Amino acid sequence: MTAPLKHTACLLRLVVVTGLLFVWWRPCEGNAPNKTVCVLYEASPNISCLLEGYDRNFRPNFGKEALVINMSMTVASIDSVSEVDLDYTITILLRQFWKDQRLAYRGMNRSLSLDGRLVEALWVPDTFLLNSKEAFLHRVTVDNRLIRLFPDGELIYGMRITSVLACKMDLRKYPLDEQTCTLELESYGYTKEDLIFTWKNGNKSIHNLDKIDLSQFSLGDHNTMTAESVYETGTYPRLVLSFKLHRNVFFFLLQTYVPSILLVISSWVSFWINHEAVPARVALGITTVLTMTTFITSARASLPRISYIKAVDVYLVMCFVFVFAALLEYAFVNFESTTSKHRARKRLRARKNKNKKQEEVKVLGEAKPLKGALKTAVTESNKTDDDSPTSPGVGSTASSTRRRGAERQQTTFFDVASNVVSNLREKRAAFKVEIKDINVIDKYSRIIFPLSFVLFNIFYWITYTF
DSSP: OOHHHHHHHHHHHHHHHHHHHHHHHOOOBTBSTTOOOEEOOSSSOOTHHHHTTOOTTSOTTTTSSOEEEEEEEEEEEEEEEETTTTEEEEEEEEEEEEEOGGGOEESOOSOEEEOGGGGGGSOOOOEEETTEEEEEEOOSSSOOEEEEEOTTSEEEEEEEEEEEEEOOOOOTTTTSOEEEEEEEEEESSOOTTTEEEEESSGGGGEESGGGOOOSSEEEEEEEEEEEEEEETTEEEEEEEEEEEEEEOOHHHIIIIIHHHHHHHHHHGGGGGSOTTOHHHHHHHHHHHHHHHHHHHHHHHTTSOOOSSOOHHHHHHHHHHHHHHHHHHHHHHHHHHHHHHHHHHHHHHHHHHHHHHHHHHHHHHHTSOOOOHHHHHHHHHHHHHHHHOOOOHHHHHHHHHHHHHHHHHOOOOHHHHHHHHHHHHHHHHHHHOOOOSOTHHHHHHHHHHHHHHHHHHHHHHHHHHHO
């Protein structure tokens, strides 16, 4: 072989070896469509090749079918539920799963847990909490984010979020109510043509919710749903988590219901006090009324200020009505007692007048008769006075005067009103029931008031419990 041929063969060998070495030491060539899969090594993994040519402004499968985003959630805590503001505070660990073929690698068969700050260089879904009033991402000691990458390009993106979420509450049965609150996740900028939101395992996608302990509530069943939100800019994917909150009534029994019942029972003590003990009964009645008023005012300070009537409002108002009715009962007893004494004095005076008249008639009957001559003289004198003729002028004048007086004597409005009032008094007296023993009112009240209160409680608890 001649020298030129030898030099050419050596040159070809050098080019081939250099090309093989270049391919061996350069495992990836960016994110072009004909790019080879990045190769990572256990000893010294280097993911810089994964990000070479990577554009985070475009979603995976850009220009193709919609990307599927699977979600799951762990509820860390539900800190408070506010009936006044109609919201609740929750801390969640939100996880989102999707596949990005641009981040696939080979050489390692296990996933990579990456630093959370890598999120700034990757495309992630623009998920937000739809019914959030305020929220924040935990940053102690660093941003609480999770990035886990699998060899086939599967990504897990996790965040720890605390948010105050609005909850539509119906408080008509408060505090015997149960509420259904929701947590709604939605894409802010990508429509359903770009992203599809789904729960990873249906209801099993929600973890730790059944282990949450609340002071005033017990958590019931939860449900996951998939929905869509329609706006003028398009239709966006949405996920909904709903859960039930059953209010614990025992706190309100001790705080509201039992004190109200005891105040109502205290007002009934006056029924066993003599109606003549005015200071005792009046003091007890006014004290219970004022105490009930103060109790309602203090109880309403911790209640939500809403327009419609709540169950606790009905109970407190009815307890106040029973306490006030007990005070009015003594007012009625005192009025009847005073009226009966007045009637007794009136009957006594009438009886005395009747006896006096009977004595006067008896005295006149026993008087001596007048003498016959005197009686005859008086009789004749009366006849003379009646039969004595009068002058025509005088008689006619007296007659005309009487006619004018009769004409002037007409019925007035005052006469009509007097007749109506007298008739009404007669009718009322005819239907009026006179209570002979005032203590009977208290005896009936001892039965009617407790029985009415028991019936009210039965009706109340059946109505608002079921």
